[in-house]
Amino acid sequence: MAHVIDERGVKSGGRRGRRRRALVAAVVLLLVWPFAAWAAALALVETAGLARADALVVLSGSAAYVERTRRAAELYREGRAPRVVLTDDKQRGGWSEARQTNPFFVERAREELLRAGVPAESVEVLPGAVAGTHDEAVAARAYAARRNLRSLLFVTSAYHTRRALWTLRQVFRGSGVEVGVEGVAPGGQTPTPPTWWLYGRGWRAVALEYPKLVYYYWKYR
Numbered sequence: 474m475a476h477v478i479d480e481r482g483v484k485s486g487g488r489r490g491r492r493r494r495a496l497v498a499a500v501v502l503l504l505v506w507p508f509a510a511w512a513a514a515l516a517l518v519e520t521a522g523l524a525r526a527d528a529l530v531v532l533s534g535s536a537a538y539v540e541r542t543r544r545a546a547e548l549y550r551e552g553r554a555p556r557v558v559l560t561d562d563k564q565r566g567g568w569s570e571a572r573q574t575n576p577f578f579v580e581r582a583r584e585e586l587l588r589a590g591v592p593a594e595s596v597e598v599l600p601g602a603v604a605g606t607h608d609e610a611v612a613a614r615a616y617a618a619r620r621n622l623r624s625l626l627f628v629t630s631a632y633h634t635r636r637a638l639w640t641l642r643q644v645f646r647g648s649g650v651e652v653g654v655e656g657v658a659p660g661g662q663t664p665t666p667p668t669w670w671l672y673g674r675g676w677r678a679v680a681l682e683y684p685k686l687v688y689y690y691w692k693y694r
Contacts, residue, residue: 506670507667507670510666510667510669510670510679511666511667513679513680513683514632514659514666514667514669514679515666516635517631517632517633517634517635517636517679517682517683518631518632518634518635518656518659518666519634519635519638519654519656520634520654520655520656521638521652521653521654522626522653522654522655523553523624523626523651523653524553525552525553525554525624526553526554526624526625526626526651526653527554527555527556527617527620527622527623527624527625528554528555528556528557528558528616528617528620528622528625528626529545529548529549529553529554529556529557529558529625529626529627529628530557530558530559530560530609530613530625530626530627530628531545531557531558531559531560531582531627531628531629532560532606532609532627532628532629532633532637533559533560533561533562533564533578533579533603533609534629534630534633535562535564535566535578536566536578536662537630537662537663538578538579538581538582538585539585539661539662540630540657540661540662540663541582541628541629541630541657542582542585542586542589543585543589543657544628544655544657545557545586545591545628546585546586546589546590546591547589548626548628548655549590549591549595550589550590550591553626554626555595556595556596556597557586557591557595557596557597558596558597558598558599558613558616559579559582559583559586559596559597559598559599560579560598560599560603560609560612560613561577561579561598561599561601561602561603562578562579562602562603562604563577563579563602564577564578565577565578566578566581579598583596583598599612599613599616606633606636606637606640606689607640607644607689607693610640610641610643610644610645611644613625613627613641613644614644614645614648614650617648617650618648622650623649623650623651624650624651624652624653625650625651625652625653626652626653626654626655627641627652627653627654627655628654628655628656628657629654629655629656629657630656630657630659630662630663630678631656631657631658631659631663632659632663632669632678632679632682633656633678633682634654634656635686636682636685636686636689637654638652638654639686639689639690640689640693641654643693643694644693662674663675663678664678
């Protein structure tokens with residue numbers, strides 16, 4: 474009988490020990506997570522700006538078109554490039570009472586540029602549909618070749634800059650066209666690095682960017 478009690482005591486003590494270890498691990502995770510999440514967001518941000526380029530290219534980002542076009546308009550007004558080029562992902566936005574339709578995001582992006590002071594004659598939309606960053610890079614390279622451009626400055630959201638720059642360097646290799654990337658500072662349509670994990674859009678912008686990076690490295694290297 475003593476043996477049975479002792480065995481139960483050992484088993485009970487083992488369970489309590491496992492619970493304590495699990496609790497300690499959970500507390501450590503809660504303390505470490507905010508810093509790890511912050512570092513994960515910052516690791517996606519990369520800048521390779523150009524003092525001046527032949528054109529600014531705003532990468533499609535559906536709902537993120539506002540922050541991207543506003544940053545492109547700022548760069549245009551600073552004299553960093555004489556024209557702004559938009560790619561078209563053929564995605565539609567929300568309902569427009571004025572138009573009584575759901576405008577394409579590229580249409581909204583163009584309107585945003587015009588409101589920000591970019592002249593209509595300085596805004597172009599690349600022909601054809603793009604389904605991702607690689608498609609956009611290929612379309613931009615063809616555009617540069619047609620126009621005999623020697624430099625392009627791409628504008629995108631901050632957490633997209635690392636993958637965008639890597640892709641652009643792969644696609645433009647050997648073209649003679651200098652490429653740069655200008656990211657929009659987080660805090661507008663995309664959350665800041667310390668707080669992205671508190672928002673659904675933050676998980677889409679940061680957490681989902683890592684699988685995309687792996688896929689791009691595997692497919693396009």
